[in-house]
Amino acid sequence: MKFLRFLENNKIKIGYFDGKKVVELSDSIESLLINCHNWKYVAKKVQMSYSLDDIQFLPPIVPSKIICIGLNYKDHAKELNMEIPQEPRIFLKPPSAIIAHNDSIKYPEMSDEVDYEAELAIVVSKDGKNIGIEEAHEYIGGYTILNDVTARDIQRKDEQWTRAKSFDTFCPIGPVIETEMDSKNQNISLTLNGETKQNSNTKNMIFSSAELIEFISNIMTLNSGDIISTGTPPGVGQMKRGDIVKINIEDIGTLSNQLI
Numbered sequence: 001m002k003f004l005r006f007l008e009n010n011k012i013k014i015g016y017f018d019g020k021k022v023v024e025l026s027d028s029i030e031s032l033l034i035n036c037h038n039w040k041y042v043a044k045k046v047q048m049s050y051s052l053d054d055i056q057f058l059p060p061i062v063p064s065k066i067i068c069i070g071l072n073y074k075d076h077a078k079e080l081n082m083e084i085p086q087e088p089r090i091f092l093k094p095p096s097a098i099i100a101h102n103d104s105i106k107y108p109e110m111s112d113e114v115d116y117e118a119e120l121a122i123v124v125s126k127d128g129k130n131i132g133i134e135e136a137h138e139y140i141g142g143y144t145i146l147n148d149v150t151a152r153d154i155q156r157k158d159e160q161w162t163r164a165k166s167f168d169t170f171c172p173i174g175p176v177i178e179t180e181m182d183s184k185n186q187n188i189s190l191t192l193n194g195e196t197k198q199n200s201n202t203k204n205m206i207f208s209s210a211e212l213i214e215f216i217s218n219i220m221t222l223n224s225g226d227i228i229s230t231g232t233p234p235g236v237g238q239m240k241r242g243d244i245v246k247i248n249i250e251d252i253g254t255l256s257n258q259l260i
Contacts, residue, residue: 033141072231200233
């Protein structure tokens with residue numbers, strides 16, 4: 001199912017997209033992710049439906065933290081002429097950076113080089129610590145799309161990534177959370193003003209979703225709603241003011257934002 005949060009008549013609502021319309025549900029997104037495989041449960045929560053023209057997308061989840069993975073595609077490592085990492089390289093983005101599908105990315109005054117990074121993101125369904133790889137799937141509520149927007153000049157200057165990754169609006173996510181998909185075989189692409197810049201498949205990831213869940217949960221407690229962004233494929237590049245960037249992941253859909 002494709003769950004989402006949205007605004008309708010200035011009210012925050014929860015629902016799912018059935019391919020044609022948005023169906024409102026009377027439940028929290030966290031509860032829906034836990035019960036997404038129980039259609040009888042979901043059906044009892046149905047309220048009414050709307051067309052896409054009637055709603056404004058909101059970020060599909062509000063996480064306590066966003067854990068990101070650096071250099072997690074074999075073809076990206078080859079592009080950079082870098083060795084395959086032996087363990088995941090992690091960093092954090094703040095929840096204050098999150099914006100939704102169709103929201104604008106704001107170019108910070110202190111940067112002259114803002115890059116896009118298309119990524120598949122895991123949405124954690126329940127709290128967990130020291131999760132084994134065999135049980136990792138029990139903690140994955142679904143997947144969404146994330147653009148790990150980066151001020152590349154600041155990243156080089158600081159020699160660490162916090163400031164470059166943390167500006168307000170530097171974490172577009174959405175438009176939905178897909179609960180039924182194979183994360184190991186998803187075409188992932190990015191277009192800039194209609195021109196393809198990134199084009200790969202998640203089968204090229206070095207560390208799988210389960211491996212990332214195991215590794216990260218042995219460092220920090222994962223909470224319901226947390227996001228793990230699984231890294232970007234080759235083709236990362238610069239955006240300019242006015243550019244429209246669209247990320248497509250096969251079974252999820254398209255996340256679109258404009259840089260202003």
